[in-house]
Amino acid sequence: MTKTGQFATLAVHAGQEPDPITGAVIPPISLSTTFAQSAAGVHRGFDYSRSGNPTRQAFETAVAALEKGKYALAFSSGSVTTATVLNMVGQGGHVISVNDTYGGTFRYFTKVAKRNGVEVEFLDLFDPNVLKKALKPNTKMVWIETPTNPTLRLVDIKAIAEIAHSQPGVVLVVDNTFMSPYFQNPLELGADIVVHSVTKYINGHSDVVMGVAITNSDEYNEELKFLQNSIGGVPSAFDCFLANRGLKTLHLRMKRHEENAIAVARFLEASDKVEEVIYPGLESHRQHALAKKQQRGFGGMVSFRLKSGGLPASNRFLSTLRIFALAESLGGVESLAELPAVMTHASLTPEARQEVGVTDTLIRLSVGIEDAEDLIEDVRRGLEAALP
Numbered sequence: 001m002t003k004t005g006q007f008a009t010l011a012v013h014a015g016q017e018p019d020p021i022t023g024a025v026i027p028p029i030s031l032s033t034t035f036a037q038s039a040a041g042v043h044r045g046f047d048y049s050r051s052g053n054p055t056r057q058a059f060e061t062a063v064a065a066l067e068k069g070k071y072a073l074a075f076s077s078g079s080v081t082t083a084t085v086l087n088m089v090g091q092g093g094h095v096i097s098v099n100d101t102y103g104g105t106f107r108y109f110t111k112v113a114k115r116n117g118v119e120v121e122f123l124d125l126f127d128p129n130v131l132k133k134a135l136k137p138n139t140k141m142v143w144i145e146t147p148t149n150p151t152l153r154l155v156d157i158k159a160i161a162e163i164a165h166s167q168p169g170v171v172l173v174v175d176n177t178f179m180s181p182y183f184q185n186p187l188e189l190g191a192d193i194v195v196h197s198v199t200k201y202i203n204g205h206s207d208v209v210m211g212v213a214i215t216n217s218d219e220y221n222e223e224l225k226f227l228q229n230s231i232g233g234v235p236s237a238f239d240c241f242l243a244n245r246g247l248k249t250l251h252l253r254m255k256r257h258e259e260n261a262i263a264v265a266r267f268l269e270a271s272d273k274v275e276e277v278i279y280p281g282l283e284s285h286r287q288h289a290l291a292k293k294q295q296r297g298f299g300g301m302v303s304f305r306l307k308s309g310g311l312p313a314s315n316r317f318l319s320t321l322r323i324f325a326l327a328e329s330l331g332g333v334e335s336l337a338e339l340p341a342v343m344t345h346a347s348l349t350p351e352a353r354q355e356v357g358v359t360d361t362l363i364r365l366s367v368g369i370e371d372a373e374d375l376i377e378d379v380r381r382g383l384e385a386a387l388p
Contacts, residue, residue: 007066007182008251015061016244027058029241051229055237059244060212063202066181066247068188069214071221073228074240078177078197079104080233081211083112085173085193086141087227088220091117093140098125098155100148100356102175103345109143126287128159135167145175146186146294150303150340150364151357152178152278154287157294161190171220177201177331182254183297187216193224200331201300203246204253208239253333253369257300260335260375261367265302267376273387275361278303301330302365309387311360314339317386318363323370323378330366335375337365 005013018025030053035046046052056074064072075081082105089095097109099122109120123130125144142164146155157174164172173193174186180201186194196202198210215221228234235243258281265279277284280291281298291298306313318326324337328344338344345358353359367375 010065014065015058029237030054056240059240067214068185070216072214073224074235075211076233076235077209078211081195084227089118089140094136094138095120095141097143102149103347107347125155128156131163141171143173147178154290157186157189184295198243203243206332208242210235256369258297260372261300263372268304273383275305275307300367306361313386317382320382320385333369335368
């Protein structure tokens, strides 16, 4: 089936060949753990489901096409994706990460990678030139998120790629979870590997935990394929089926997420109960110009700070909401709200949270695809309760 065409066509058709036996238009779920061979070592591309599965392959082919990549490798979670990619860095290697990163990534870098003899250094990469001074002879990888979680800071992917690649052997990894392939394609801007928590926008329905890594490099694909098989953190065929189904409507969902997020962000910006609204689609965002340069849209994530009241005010806001569910995660069709300081980023030390601006009044919204008017009314109700 075609691997060319516009985004929506690829989302529906890439990797989705009809079943050769039944003609089924939707790739069936292959639950088999093993596959018959015509002779010892001779098979039809699959021998054992940890090494490869037809349902997983259909999803990997589709997501690679949407990320403008040659290869994609699916994993059982975003965290397993992170761990597997970090295994490319040998003992004694040096990794540079943006300092404002997802709490789970921060936890892995500081608690697990360190045990494996990998040094991780965290930098504010608002100015890409900071990276030049930080590169060491043993630097093997640069890891960035853009926008970052939860303060929605941007990193100039193209500028970082040029600096990172000035030293041979440095791999640039970009976590593209917040933007999804619909709004941003880091491989086209110089990234070597793109990772996603598929749990979020790609699946989009809050019913699958999964991750994926995409690359155009034959070398990196071979290494990741070996690690994927050896470590074994692969997703089930059923999860791949669900993620593949979610992927087919990604373009439709992302448009609605963005429309609603802009409406909510503008409402918050007009409120006298809000100190700051952080959304790259607002002209007030200090990197709005960069967002327009490297993204095709602004996504569905909005963060904001209450003007006062500390943790009690934040809790009043969150407990009053009726449509936004107080829950971790993001990117589903339903709207979610959370307090990073005590939820997704609780694993950071108080000092680390303070450094990146994760305060007790910072609230993160994952704006869903409901009616914008209802979402705005829900936020208005929460603000009134938080700061009456």
